[in-house]
Amino acid sequence: MAIAFIAGLVGAPLLYALVTALPTPRIAVSEGALVAAGLLVGIGTRYGSGCTSGHGVCGISRLSPRSLAATAVFMAAGFATVYLIRHVLPDLRGVV
Amino acid sequence: MRVLAALFAGLVFGIGLIVSGMADPAKVLGFLDLAGAWDPSLALVMAGAVAVGLVAFAVAGRRTTSLLGAEMQLPTARHVDRRLVVGSLLFGAGWGIAGFCPGPGLVALGMGEFKALVFVAAMLVGMGLFEWIEARRSAARVQLD
Numbered sequence: 265m266a267i268a269f270i271a272g273l274v275g276a277p278l279l280y281a282l283v284t285a286l287p288t289p290r291i292a293v294s295e296g297a298l299v300a301a302g303l304l305v306g307i308g309t310r311y312g313s314g315c316t317s318g319h320g321v322c323g324i325s326r327l328s329p330r331s332l333a334a335t336a337v338f339m340a341a342g343f344a345t346v347y348l349i350r351h352v353l354p355d356l357r358g359v360v
Numbered sequence: 361m362r363v364l365a366a367l368f369a370g371l372v373f374g375i376g377l378i379v380s381g382m383a384d385p386a387k388v389l390g391f392l393d394l395a396g397a398w399d400p401s402l403a404l405v406m407a408g409a410v411a412v413g414l415v416a417f418a419v420a421g422r423r424t425t426s427l428l429g430a431e432m433q434l435p436t437a438r439h440v441d442r443r444l445v446v447g448s449l450l451f452g453a454g455w456g457i458a459g460f461c462p463g464p465g466l467v468a469l470g471m472g473e474f475k476a477l478v479f480v481a482a483m484l485v486g487m488g489l490f491e492w493i494e495a496r497r498s499a500a501r502v503q504l505d
Contacts, residue, residue, distance in 0.1 A: 268363045272370020273463060274470035279371055280378050287378065289468045290386035291475040293458050298475055299482040302465075304454025306486020309462060312447020316382075316461040317373075319448070320406055325413025326421070326434065333440045334448040341452025346392040349457070 312338070362428050374467045380405040383467040385459030392456055 277286055293301070309315045312334055314323060319338070323331020374383075381387040382405060390399035417434075424432055455461050460468070460479050468476035 265362060265366045268366035269370040269373075270466060272367040272372075273374040273466045274370075275367075276371050276374020276378065276467055277470040277472075280375055286471060287384065289384045289471060289473055289476070291458075291468070291473060292386060293475075295475065295478050298458050298460075298479045301454040301458030301460060302479045302482025302484075303486040303489070304450050304457070305460065305462060305465075305479075306454075306483040306488075307490050308447045308449070308451030308454055308486075310447070310487050310490040312444050312449075312451055315451060315463070316406075316455070317463050321409040321413055322417070323435075324410050325417045327414075328435065329438055330435075330440055330444060334444050337445055337448035338452030338455065341449045342392045342456040343394050345453045345456025346389055347395055350393055351395050 308338075362430060365428055373463065374470070376409075377464050377467050383464040383471075385464075385468075388455075388459035388461075388464070392459070 280286055291298075305315070309318070312319075314331065314334060316335075316338070319328075319331040319334040324335060377383045380402070382402065387399065388402065390397065391402040393399075420426075420432060420434065426432060451461075458479060460476070462483060465476055465479045465483060469480050
């Protein structure tokens with residue numbers, strides 16, 4: 265069942281392309297950063313039992329306090345990470 | 361029939377992710393960049409999805425079986441624990457680095473993007489790493505007993 269769902273997810277662009285032109289995802293980060301991000305997302309979603317759709321959409325829709333807390337935490341972590349990468353680290357590089 | 365329903369759900373979810381811009385990491389990072397040129401539009405995507413989900417899960421919560429006769433398996437845990445918080449912190453950090461979460465990563469993989477393959481492969485390794493750590497932990501617990 266899960267395999268069929270994942271097949272649908274991966275196959276969605278094909279169906280989309282039959283109807284209209286497919287947008288190109290803009291992936292600016294390096295392969296190394298993608299590996300680090302993938303590892304963190306893989307471990308984190310299993311350890312925290314969910315992701316943006318599991319907690320953020322389904323969990324909040326079920327009014328689960330757990331999912332509300334998880335969503336607040338991963339959103340905050342996402343905001344903080346982007347802040348560090350885009351607004352703190354570049355300045356540090358300038359200083360050092 | 362249930363397999364077809366799961367496939368259909370994946371297709372609908374995937375197309376939703378493409379249409380909404382969730383499958384575009386640059387847009388996701390724009391949403392997470394509060395201090396930059398913040399693009400709040402993805403918050404509306406989540407609000408819209410939850411609006412639909414509220415109705416769907418309210419109906420699901422009153423049933424014992426799905427429309428196709430499968431047993432209803434809704435999560436029952438409601439307490440916030442350390443695992444939930446630590447896991448969500450790690451996930452959020454990874455999400456902030458690349459702008460990919462699991463669903464959109466798989467959709468971008470379906471678009472034939474090599475970088476999405478790198479992300480998904482690393483994500484699967486991360487999930488495997490979690491399983492390995494858990495297995496070692498439970499083995500250690502058995503030994504203690």
